[in-house]
Amino acid sequence: MNTKPAALASYSKFVLTMLLMLAIGTASGQQSDLRVDAERLHASWSKLRTIGLNDNGGSDRVAYSQYNKDALDYLSSLMLAAGLDPRIDVAGNLVGRKAGNSSVLAPIITGSHIDTVPNGGHYDGIVGSLGAIEVARTLHDAGYITDHPLEFIIWSNEEGGKTGSRSFNGSVTPDEMGLPSLGDRALGEGIEFIGGAPARLNENRREPDSVAALIELHIEQGAILDRENVSIGVVEGIVGIRRWNITVVGFANHAGTTPMNQRRDAMVAAAQLASAINRIITSEPGSQVGTVGRIEAFPGAPNVVPGKVVMSLEIRDLSMEKIGRLFARIESESEILAKQTDTVITLEQFYESPAAITDERFKRLINDVADELGLSSIHMPSGAGHDAQSLSGIAPLGMIFVPSVKGVSHAPTEFTGKQDFVNGANTLLQTIIRLDQQLR
């Protein structure tokens, strides 16, 4: 038996590895060379794409549909091949757990969603779901065991209200179970249909700081990465959102007989306020956005001076304080305009979603990993909501974006190039390996 040469070879390899580790100056060894299998990843994407594919080339794999269930079955098979033990939790999330070396460390979670909007695309949620499972498979095939346990989770019903991820923070109310989903089933019925137990949702609740890290890979639904030709977006956080109804009340009058200087025209006031909103939002540096997406004039006839206009205002930013400050400026402007136009303007908030800021260490780490993989990267906020934000306060958060061509999303033409997808999965893989080491 040639045990000696083998032992020698093993020893040599150890020394080489130590030298390599010193050379690249980090705590990674062989594992820093680990890469996902691009072809395997693409094959799983090609297969998943067929489940719910419609005649427009879009996906009808809405939450809690038969397509959704079939897709979860397929992903379970992938998880099994990756050495995980897939199960559907009470909220209908597909969870594959991989034990770590330590029995005391909290888990690192990664995953995304595979449900789509009706006639949606094949990348939103899918990239982070298949990317996570490919990471599991890569680690499994390499025989690499992290210290932290890993949880690979396909969250249920992201598009219809982040039901699966929100079950982790306990904000899903029993009443919601009766609400319609984007498909044919009510939420509770749908969760049951895919194997969950809606009456026991509270069992999913996780305590604050009970998760070591939550990392989500996702397509960027703007066009920033695509336009600037950058591979990786290091997400600074998921923006906070506040929405208001703005009601302008003037006096409806005959558009022929009411002289201009006698009008209390709600439309004139609303138009000036909508212009002012755009001016105020763009008057400060930063990535804040403000939108008037809906407007209606009453009574709404060409020959009647509008007595009332109702419009929506939405402001998003990573800083809730900044949102509040911008809104205060809009409110002041509305008071001035109300006086000038002899109207009454009220701004009533009807929705608020707090910002979820990502962890500074995670951002640096994702940035470093991208550098080492030779991928360009920029830091950016996520203007869209994601499952990750539901874990705010339960886990430190990290998010990795890959480009979506022209920022198209929620449409059949949504597209992320094969290499961008693979880049994202490799960044996720290496980020998890490093996190595991750094968080020990």
Next chain:
Amino acid sequence: MNTKPAALASYSKFVLTMLLMLAIGTASGQQSDLRVDAERLHASWSKLRTIGLNDNGGSDRVAYSQYNKDALDYLSSLMLAAGLDPRIDVAGNLVGRKAGNSSVLAPIITGSHIDTVPNGGHYDGIVGSLGAIEVARTLHDAGYITDHPLEFIIWSNEEGGKTGSRSFNGSVTPDEMGLPSLGDRALGEGIEFIGGAPARLNENRREPDSVAALIELHIEQGAILDRENVSIGVVEGIVGIRRWNITVVGFANHAGTTPMNQRRDAMVAAAQLASAINRIITSEPGSQVGTVGRIEAFPGAPNVVPGKVVMSLEIRDLSMEKIGRLFARIESESEILAKQTDTVITLEQFYESPAAITDERFKRLINDVADELGLSSIHMPSGAGHDAQSLSGIAPLGMIFVPSVKGVSHAPTEFTGKQDFVNGANTLLQTIIRLDQQLR
């Protein structure tokens, strides 16, 4: 028999009358003292008010309803008492003719309408209708015969499209007869219901310049007379109207992920254009009005940057040239805004109603009559449409306005004071007497 003293008295009266005529410097004699019977006028208004009165205190006497028919029956009885020969013409107009001294002169027409909008008021149209019949009664009671024949006309369906008056200019198409009225009947069916003959509408057509004068008394549907405390409005004309649909096309996008400087926000462009419209319309002296009465954003959700906004534009003025010039300025502004906002803006006209200018002689005469009656007056355009405009080109036009409190119209709270109503009727009476003399 004391024939001599009677003849002497008669002679004295003649001399006195001649002296009086010289004293007031006009061609009127006793007839300049003629006044309508205020109490009789008010009694007829009180009676007509009950026909179609609803629980809100408003009028449901819409065209071609049973109420409309009942009211025409009542007005026929008033016409009979005024020595007229009432008949319903082919278009459902109630026409009472009074022969003149001359068999060759063209008729002088006066009248208005008694149909209301649903839940309308008790003055719009009614003042000019009952005012005209009271003029007929006053002349009849005084035994005064004009040289011109007089036609007292209650036009049918003013509120639903001036069908009766438009039958005089031949613009009512056979197709219109199938259109719904403001009540339960289609127009043709309704005309038949009140005694007309829709298939023979063309018999109503009058040749250009075939009518000596058309004088309409009406409430002012703005608040100018009321606010300025003026009794009589000498109408300079009925404004022309042009209406456009303005379509702004940008690009619909996610309101969270689309940076402000990457947006093609149709709402921002539309808001700036609506503000510009108001600025342009008010930038020139005059009584022109411009209105954006209807607006809609697409897809119309608070979290989507609008890809399209459609809004209406209406401009009214006595001068069609001025309307065209103001529109050209708005069109230029829209081109600049389209460039600035990277949107496409189109302005498509969908309605045009030419201005109907009143006769200079008639305006002077109405002004003089008001002076002699001790009534304050101002010259003003009519921003609203009236039956009179249908006779443009067929007759020289004159219109007399009386105040409507706060300019309220088409509502149960529409109100014209009793004295203002009587002032209007007396102005109409004296205007017709003078016109008859001047136009001989």
